[in-house]
Amino acid sequence: EAGVAQSPRYKIIEKRQSVAFWCNPISGHATLYWYQQILGQGPKLLIQFQNNGVVDDSQLPKDRFSAERLKGVDSTLKIQPAKLEDSAVYLCASSLGLAGGNQETQYFGPGTRLLVL
Amino acid sequence: GQSLEQPSEVTAVEGAIVQINCTYQTSGFYGLSWYQQHDGGAPTFLSYNALDGLEETGRFSSFLSRSDSYGYLLLQELQMKDSASYFCAVKSSYKLIFGSGTRLLVRP
Numbered sequence: 001e002a003g004v005a006q007s008p009r010y011k012i013i014e015k016r017q018s019v020a021f022w023c024n025p026i027s028g029h030a031t032l033y034w035y036q037q038i039l040g041q042g043p044k045l046l047i048q049f050q051n052n053g054v055v056d057d058s059q060l061p062k063d064r065f066s067a068e069r070l071k072g073v074d075s076t077l078k079i080q081p082a083k084l085e086d087s088a089v090y091l092c093a094s095s096l097g098l099a100g101g102n103q104e105t106q107y108f109g110p111g112t113r114l115l116v117l
Numbered sequence: 118g119q120s121l122e123q124p125s126e127v128t129a130v131e132g133a134i135v136q137i138n139c140t141y142q143t144s145g146f147y148g149l150s151w152y153q154q155h156d157g158g159a160p161t162f163l164s165y166n167a168l169d170g171l172e173e174t175g176r177f178s179s180f181l182s183r184s185d186s187y188g189y190l191l192l193q194e195l196q197m198k199d200s201a202s203y204f205c206a207v208k209s210s211y212k213l214i215f216g217s218g219t220r221l222l223v224r225p
Contacts (some may be wrong), residue, residue, distance in 0.1 A: 004159075033212075042121075042204050042215030043160065056212055091159065106213065108159035 002026065004109035006092050012115045018080035021112045025073070025094030031055075032069055033106060034077050035091040043091055049075065082116045089113050119143040121216035123205055128222045129195055137190045137219045139205035147208040149181050149188045154218070155201045163190070165208075195223050 005024040013019050025032050031050050035043035046065065048055040051072040060067070064083070069075040079086055089111040095104040121141045129135040139149065148167035152160040166172055166181035166188060178191040192199055202218040 040217070042206075042217050044215070045212055048212055093160075105162045105165070106160075108161070110159050 004092055004094055004107055006090075006109040006112055008112055009110060010113045010115075012117065013082055014117050015084055016081040018078065019082055019114065020076055020078045021090050021092075021114075023075045023077070023092030023109060025075070025092070026096075026107055029094035029096050029107075030072075031095045031097070031104065032075050033093040033095075034067055034075070035093065037089045037091055037111070039088070046077070079114075082114075084116050087114055087116045119207070119209065119214055121205055121207060121214065123203075123216045123219045125217070126220045126222070128224060131195055131197060131223055131225050133195050134191065134193050135195060135221065137192075137203050137205075137221070139188050139190075139216060141186050141188075141205070141207050141216075143207050143209050143214065145210040146183070146186075147210070149179070150206045150208060150213065151177075151179055151190045152204045152206060152215075153201050154204065160204065163203075167208075192221075197223050197225065199223050 007022050033048050034046045037043045046060045047057040047067045049069040052069050067077045091111045092109045093106040095106045097104050123139045150165045151163040153163050154160045164179040166179050171180045176193045181188040200223045202220050204215050204218045206213040206215045
């Protein structure tokens with residue numbers, strides 16, 4: 001079974017530029033997550049989708065970040081315009097079932113390392 | 118608010134046993150998960166405790182005390198490949214909230 005795919009793996013941009021990340025979850029997984037992981041910290045949830053609906057985006061800086069999951073499969077996360085403090089690893093994860101309740105193992109992709117200069 | 122506390126770094130010798138503690142404060146608690154992350158790699162799932170007690174999976178065990186808002190990850194027969202960061206994560210309602218991680222260094 002293929003894992004969670006992300007691209008690009010690395011991205012270097014200048015502040016105020018825009019950038020987009022792509023994620024393809026494990027086939028059949030209903031829930032998709034985008035996390036931001038700053039060096040030395042744990043992953044922080046940005047947005048959570050269940051199929052193509054948003055479950056939680058309370059920590060997404062909506063003035064500059066946007067995400068979509070068209071057709072309930074692939075997802076893209078966009079930053080426009082980028083700031084220096086956006087330098088981080090952006091992790092995509094997916095889980096099999098519906099959000100809430102019992103444990104649902106999250107499977108993470110390799111992440112996209114973003115450096116904003 | 119919600120918060121998780123775990124030590125920032127732990128060092129141990131190959132073959133030894135190490136315990137990584139995690140205390141949490143959260144609402145809507147469902148369970149406690151542990152994830153391992155090697156440098157440059159993706160977090161990978163290790164264990165999940167929804168009920169009090171010890172869960173064992175090979176060399177790794179995880180413990181939860183809901184009344185004390187406390188859990189730990191126990192790693193036995195440490196190997197060099199266990200050098201990584203370990204994150205506890207609270208399942209709160211529908212999402213995971215991660216701690217800041219414990220960096221484990223295993224020395225020969």
